[in-house]
Amino acid sequence: MDHGETTAAGKPGAPEELGPPLVELKGVNKHFGDLHVLRDIDLTVHRGEVLVVIGPSGSGKSTLCRAINRLETVDEGEIVIDGQPLPQEGRALAKLRADVGMVFQAFNLFAHKTILENVTLGPVKVRRERGAAAKERALALLDRVGVKNQAHKMPAQLSGGQQQRVAIARALAMQPKVMLFDEPTSALDPEMINEVLDVMVALAKEGMTMIVVTHEMGFARKAANRVVFMSDGEIVEEATPEEFFTAPRSDRAKDFLSKILTH
Amino acid sequence: MGDFLSQFAALFAEYDVPGAFWVNIQLTFWAAIFSLILGTVLALMRISPIASLQWAGAAYVNVLRNTPLTVIMTFLFLAVWTQLQISLSDDFAQNFFRFAVVGLTVYHAAFVCEAIRSGVNTVPLGQAEAARAIGLSFLPAARLIILPQAFRGAVAPLGNTLIALLKNSTVAAAVSVSTETSTLMREMIESNANYIYAIFMTFAIGFVVLVIPIGLLTTYLSNRLAVRR
Numbered sequence: 106m107d108h109g110e111t112t113a114a115g116k117p118g119a120p121e122e123l124g125p126p127l128v129e130l131k132g133v134n135k136h137f138g139d140l141h142v143l144r145d146i147d148l149t150v151h152r153g154e155v156l157v158v159i160g161p162s163g164s165g166k167s168t169l170c171r172a173i174n175r176l177e178t179v180d181e182g183e184i185v186i187d188g189q190p191l192p193q194e195g196r197a198l199a200k201l202r203a204d205v206g207m208v209f210q211a212f213n214l215f216a217h218k219t220i221l222e223n224v225t226l227g228p229v230k231v232r233r234e235r236g237a238a239a240k241e242r243a244l245a246l247l248d249r250v251g252v253k254n255q256a257h258k259m260p261a262q263l264s265g266g267q268q269q270r271v272a273i274a275r276a277l278a279m280q281p282k283v284m285l286f287d288e289p290t291s292a293l294d295p296e297m298i299n300e301v302l303d304v305m306v307a308l309a310k311e312g313m314t315m316i317v318v319t320h321e322m323g324f325a326r327k328a329a330n331r332v333v334f335m336s337d338g339e340i341v342e343e344a345t346p347e348e349f350f351t352a353p354r355s356d357r358a359k360d361f362l363s364k365i366l367t368h
Numbered sequence: 369m370g371d372f373l374s375q376f377a378a379l380f381a382e383y384d385v386p387g388a389f390w391v392n393i394q395l396t397f398w399a400a401i402f403s404l405i406l407g408t409v410l411a412l413m414r415i416s417p418i419a420s421l422q423w424a425g426a427a428y429v430n431v432l433r434n435t436p437l438t439v440i441m442t443f444l445f446l447a448v449w450t451q452l453q454i455s456l457s458d459d460f461a462q463n464f465f466r467f468a469v470v471g472l473t474v475y476h477a478a479f480v481c482e483a484i485r486s487g488v489n490t491v492p493l494g495q496a497e498a499a500r501a502i503g504l505s506f507l508p509a510a511r512l513i514i515l516p517q518a519f520r521g522a523v524a525p526l527g528n529t530l531i532a533l534l535k536n537s538t539v540a541a542a543v544s545v546s547t548e549t550s551t552l553m554r555e556m557i558e559s560n561a562n563y564i565y566a567i568f569m570t571f572a573i574g575f576v577v578l579v580i581p582i583g584l585l586t587t588y589l590s591n592r593l594a595v596r597r
Contacts, residue, residue: 176497194417196505203503213494216595217517227502230512261596272498279502 123330124152126185127283127314128173133182135168142168143179144339150283150316155309157325157346158318160335161361166318167210169335170287173316174205187282203231206276206284210292212268214260220247220271221256227279239278246274250304266297270304277308284308286317320365322350334358376566379556388552389574391545395465395537399472400530406473407480411518412510414481415488425481433478441471441542449543461547468540472533479529487522488514492597520593527586531579549574 128150135143142165150156158166171177173184175191175198184191186205192198214223224243228234234242247253250270252263260268269289276284286305290298302324309315309328319325325332325346332349334342336357342349353359413425432440444467448454456466491514499509519526538550545551553571557564 174501176500199500199503199505202501205501207498207501209494209498209501211492211494213492213498215495215498215513216597217520226512227504230508231503259596275498275502 123154126150127152127154127187128316129183129185130169130173131183131185133169133172133179133184135165135172135177135179135181142338143172144337146182146340148333148340150314152282152314153312154331155313155315155329156317157329157332158316158335159320159325159332159349159361160341164335165338166335167287170285170316170318173283173285174202174207176207199231203227203279204282206279206281208269208272208276208284208286208289210288212260212265212272212292214268214271214275216260219257219259220252220263223260223271224275224278227275232279243274243278246277247271250274251300264297265293266300269293269297269301273301273304273308283314283316286315286319288318288320290319290321322346322365326350334361336361376563379560379563379567383552383556385549385552385570385574388547388549389578391465391548392534392537392540393578395468395472395540395545395548396530396534398469399476399533399537402469402473403476403480403529403533404526406477407484408515410477410481411484411488412507412515414485415510415514417506429478429481432475433482435475437471437475437536437539438542440475441468441539444471445543461545464544464546465540467543468537468545471543472537472540476529476533476536479532480526483522483525483529484515484518486525487518487520490521490595491517517595520595523586523590523593527582527590530586531582534578534582535575 126149128148130146130148133143133146134141144165146169148169158169160166168177172179173186173191175184186201189201192201214220215226218226221240221243224246225236225239228239228242229236244253244256247256250273252267252270252274255263255267255271260271263271273284273289289305290301293301298321302321305315305317305324306328315328317324317329329346332342332344332346333340334344334349334353334355334357342353342355342358344354349358350362353362410425410428413421414429416422445464449463449467455463456470457463495513495517496509499513504512538548540548541551549571553567556567560567
């Protein structure tokens with residue numbers, strides 16, 4: 106919580122100011138056939154840290170995000186979450202995934218369940234919470250993301266921005282240790298992006314550990330402790346948002362920023 | 369003409385035509401329930417992450433789906449009952465009825481499995497990923513997220529399988545279910561050859577009358593239950 110009041114100018118960037126390591130990737134490699142999508146990735150995310158992963162499409166940033174809860178397997182290397190190596194399969198993996206919240210680009214709300222059921226399903230079926238307690242907590246979370254009045258609708262009846270906010274509530278209902286966001290605003294109409302980013306900024310301010318794959322520089326500047334720039338499957342540059350956006354060191358980062366900043 | 373009709377109508381006093389259709393409906397009812405269960409298990413095997421189960425499910429479907437139903441029925445009658453002397457009931461007629469249900473079930477389960485798998489293909493991959501991401505393992509994810517949507521997307525192909533099952537129930541004749549429609553039709557024609565067309569039309573229309581509502585119902589349900597995305 107002690108990061109809450111820090112301003113954009115004095116954001117804690119150095120790891121020693123943050124909590125203990127929560128997500129660690131060591132020597133991670135992955136191939137899709139001939140394509141080397143993750144190259145020797147070493148990355149540590151500390152408790153309470155907000156990490157933004159940025160990079161051109163095809164750079165491996167989504168794969169990196171998905172590998173952290175093993176939606177993608179890796180060929181080599183180790184991924185450790187809160188001191189535990191990521192299990193291969195089965196119950197242990199399911200248990201660990203329950204502790205890692207995930208928000209997808211395409212929302213992926215359960216299409217045959219109401220908004221409320223989407224949020225209570227995990228707590229009731231995975232955490233074995235009592236229905237009434239789970240419902241109460243779900244409604245509080247839906248209220249927090251501003252869609253409580255939609256609780257009894259089906260996902261298809263909501264706008265993209267509302268669906269994504271429900272998806273965030275669904276992930277939060279599991280009380281995760283870390284939240285992964287895989288391009289959460291890329292599928293949204295422009296006028297809906299901010300309502301989702303606002304929820305994410307609030308979450309960051311509360312001290313949630315977050316790994317966010319996004320191109321939203323406003324969000325990175327406002328909420329991130331650190332920006333990781335990926336290109337061709339490798340981490341090219343790590344810096345504070347201010348450093349990265351104003352004075353990128355690598356040519357690939359300069360080239361990428363020049364392309365997204367010209368308009 | 370009036371003479372023809374009254375004599376033809378008299379056949380219905382001699383032969384129990386509605387009773388024969390009732391036998392086919394009962395065969396269809398039981399085989400539909402059991403093949404839905406077996407077909408669902410097979411579909412789960414085919415979409416499971418375990419390679420040996422996938423293989424076993426695929427092998428079952430490919431063998432049973434490509435074997436003529438008559439061969440399966442004859443196998444049950446000649447190999448299982450006559451040779452191995454395995455009986456499913458002490459009552460003679462009941463034994464053959466049960467064998468017919470078994471034959472219809474194992475055959476149509478292969479088609480039910482494929483219908484459900486086509487339903488699974490209507491469910492976007494993201495649904496399974498979201499289910500896994502909140503910590504559901506394979507079976508709970510299948511039961512709570514994938515199958516409910518898959519069944520709703522598979523209503524039309526499942527309806528087609530049910531229609532095929534109803535018509536195929538006449539193959540029960542191959543395991544000596546002597547009270548069902550095709551057997552009765554043959555008996556009636558053999559003894560009353562001058563009414564062959566009328567008798568034939570009676571049974572053909574009977575099946576059409578049974579099948580059309582199934583088609584209408586599945587079309588209605590398919591639209592009604594479709595998952596909106």
